Amino acid sequence: MKIRSPMRAQSRWFRTGVATREAYRCAWMLGLLVLLASASACKVKLISDYDEVIDHSATELQKRVEGFVHNMEGAAGTPNGTYNANKAFYDDVRTDISALRVRAMAVSNNSLTLQEIDGIEKNIEKLRQLHDMGGANGLRPAVAEPALSALNVQFVALLKLELAKKRGE
Amino acid sequence: MPSLDVEQLVSEMAGAARGVLKSKWPAVQSFAESEFRKLGETVLLIGREVEKDEISEVEAESLLDMQKNAMRSVLLTIEGLGILAAEQAINAALEVGKPIINAAVGFALL
Numbered sequence: 001m002k003i004r005s006p007m008r009a010q011s012r013w014f015r016t017g018v019a020t021r022e023a024y025r026c027a028w029m030l031g032l033l034v035l036l037a038s039a040s041a042c043k044v045k046l047i048s049d050y051d052e053v054i055d056h057s058a059t060e061l062q063k064r065v066e067g068f069v070h071n072m073e074g075a076a077g078t079p080n081g082t083y084n085a086n087k088a089f090y091d092d093v094r095t096d097i098s099a100l101r102v103r104a105m106a107v108s109n110n111s112l113t114l115q116e117i118d119g120i121e122k123n124i125e126k127l128r129q130l131h132d133m134g135g136a137n138g139l140r141p142a143v144a145e146p147a148l149s150a151l152n153v154q155f156v157a158l159l160k161l162e163l164a165k166k167r168g169e
Numbered sequence: 170m171p172s173l174d175v176e177q178l179v180s181e182m183a184g185a186a187r188g189v190l191k192s193k194w195p196a197v198q199s200f201a202e203s204e205f206r207k208l209g210e211t212v213l214l215i216g217r218e219v220e221k222d223e224i225s226e227v228e229a230e231s232l233l234d235m236q237k238n239a240m241r242s243v244l245l246t247i248e249g250l251g252i253l254a255a256e257q258a259i260n261a262a263l264e265v266g267k268p269i270i271n272a273a274v275g276f277a278l279l
Contacts (some may be wrong), residue, residue, distance in 0.1 A: 044255040044263065047249060048186035112249045119242045123235045130231055143232065149211045150235035153204055157242035160200055161249040167257075 048110040050165040057100050058162070061154040065093065065124070067149045072131070072139035081138030083131040090128045107155045116158040123151050173216065175209035186247060193254040197247045204243040208236050 037077060069088055076079030104113045127147050131139045139147075182205045187194040215232050216222045224232070267279040 038213045043260045044256060045258075047252050055225045057196055088230055112245050112252075115245050116242050118244075119238045123238050126231050126238075130228060133228065133231075140223075142218045143228055146211045146215050146218075146232045149207065149214075150232070150239040153239040156241040157204065157239075157246040164253050165248055167253070 006132065036130060041101065043111065048107045048165065048168070050162060051103070051107060053103055054113065055159065055162050056099065057103070058155060058158050061093070061096050061100070061120075062152070062159075062166050064096070064153055065155075066148060069127075069139065069151075073141045073144045076134075076140045076144075077136070078089070078138070082132065082136060083128070083138065086131070090124070090131075093124055094121070095115045097124065112161060116154065116161065120151065120154045121157065123147075127151070170239050173209065173213050175206060175213060178209040179184070179205045186244075190247070193251040196254045197250045201243065201247055208240055208243070211236055 068086075072081055072086065079085060096119060101114065101117050101121075101130065104110050104117055107113075126138075130143050130147060134140060179202055183198070183202050185202055186197070190197065212233065215224070215229050219229045222247075249266065263279065270279055271277050
């Protein structure tokens with residue numbers, strides 16, 4: 001009688017369909033257990049947590065931008081309202097946005113917030129260009145109002161998402 | 170500039186978003202509709218200012234770009250609110266399944 005080695009017998013057993021199904025089932029159960037065990041450590045989070053700093057910084061930035069645009073509307077047509085007289089504001093705001101972005105980048109699962117910050121930066125740049133284009137007239141109300149409206153929609157969008165991340169806590 | 174029906178615009182944009190978000194739509198509906206309306210009204214205002222020669226076409230183009238960027242921000246927030254709703258659903262399902270799973274494995278896994 002021929003004696004088969006245990007290794008050969010085992011490899012034959014693994015080739016059968018039953019064994020394959022068994023292996024899949026075990027792998028699936030193991031995966032489920034790992035998933036459940038990790039879920040037990042904390043709740044599932046698909047998006048970053050609420051960040052008080054982002055909330056407050058964005059609120060402050062919105063106030064600054066709105067206050068500036070209203071001042072510029074009042075100063076339109078005067079030397080104080082020209083782009084050259086107000087370049088410093090745009091530099092400051094760029095710095096604020098950069099700080100906001102760095103903060104948002106430090107948090108994982110925060111890509112939507114980062115994209116929203118990028119969108120605000122793009123519109124601040126558009127506002128700067130419009131102000132510059134205005135020459136001696138500066139930022140006229142006819143230009144300033146729709147520009148501010150777009151920026152406010154963006155600030156609301158950013159804050160709405162940030163506040164929703166509180167998840168009822 | 171051709172006339173723009175803001176309500177029709179809001180309704181069509183909301184319809185498109187609702188189609189994609191399906192069950193998550195109620196969580197974002199009021200925010201989405203209100204922001205779509207604001208953007209539609211601003212586009213209308215830009216058109217009127219161009220007609221009155223209050224703003225140039227170059228300025229109008231930049232202002233419309235700004236509205237497009239704002240629209241992107243609204244859509245990003247809608248996406249985020251949808252993800253949060255999905256997250257809530259997963260956690261609610263895990264919570265409900267907790268006693269059943271714990272009983273099945275014989276220890277407090279969840």
